[in-house]
């Protein structure tokens with residue numbers, strides 16, 4: 001048996017979540033956000049599944065955009081942080097990319113760019129997140145500068161919500177009002193809503209919505225799982241027991257001996273660890289799923305292994321499948337136990353998978369196939 005860790009991507013669930021986003025979006029156009037390797041699910045793979053029913057994709061870098069073009073994805077692609085260097089401007093038109101402009105230096109680079117194939121631009125307005133964007137009062141001047149450039153085609157406005165995951169936070173209504181004023185002043189199309197904005201703030205839908213997380217089946221709202229929003233988990237992270245032992249009362253489990261067996265009991269070892277993207281800070285009690293039962297992780301997470309309390313499944317044996325998250329065990333639950341967000345857990349599984357190392361990506365019904 002090869003190392004049994006597998007990531008299975010449920011493409012039907014991905015399509016289902018897109019339909020759910022479409023339904024919430026109403027008549028708004030939809031830019032599916034696939035940055036960070038499709039939130040760890042595989043950039044090209046996710047884009048291929050979603051492409052038939054999205055209006056554009058949002059990515060974080062020219063590299064991601066190039067990968068999508070090389071894979072034959074023809075939808076408009078938006079660089080959500082714009083260009084990082086002046087040399088990147090020349091790639092926009094030929095590749096059919098849209099670029100966000102969020103600071104003056106990007107406009108300076110544009111002034112030094114002689115142009116070529118036109119590209120569409122988004123002006124990012126800082127309506128209260130105070131991360132990227134021009135203050136609203138700068139909008140007329142920025143707009144003039146962009147309009148004066150021969151390479152700039154259509155111009156739209158974008159802003160980002162800081163607190164939309166908390167439905168009771170008044171900051172969102174204030175951001176929406178500030179953004180609406182920008183739209184009214186200019187008559188341009190606008191986009192404000194991420195997943196939380198789309199699901200929780202109907203007024204924020206505007207012309208374009210930009211869901212990311214919800215497409216992958218997780219809820220953006222604290223204390224909630226995707227199922228409560230009619231979503232289905234796309235990533236299934238599965239491994240297996242690679243060792244089972246009986247440990248006596250008083251045995252201390254794993255690094256630092258941080259957990260002590262209260263009685264003579266069965267302990268299992270699962271092949272997954274922080275080297276695979278499993279959260280290192282997941283404490284004792286973090287659930288894993290074995291044979292329909294949620295079993296608690298015990299002791300510290302190792303690089304390649306975790307230990308679990310098998311008392312609820314004393315008959316468990318080496319080779320038994322263990323689900324780390326996915327259908328039946330929402331990634332949001334694991335994230336909450338580990339003091340982090342579903343976003344982080346999903347993204348972190350990606351890189352090592354790309355290198356073809358620990359986590360094997362499987363499609364369709366291949367998820368349990370094991371190399372000889």
Ligand SMILES: *Cc1c(COP(=O)(O)O)cnc(C)c1O
Pocket residue numbers: 033035080160193194195196210211212213214220
């Ligand atoms: C990542 C991102 C999104 C998607 O956010 P989710 O919370 O995953 O839905 C939308 N817009 C911008 C600018 C982003 O960077």
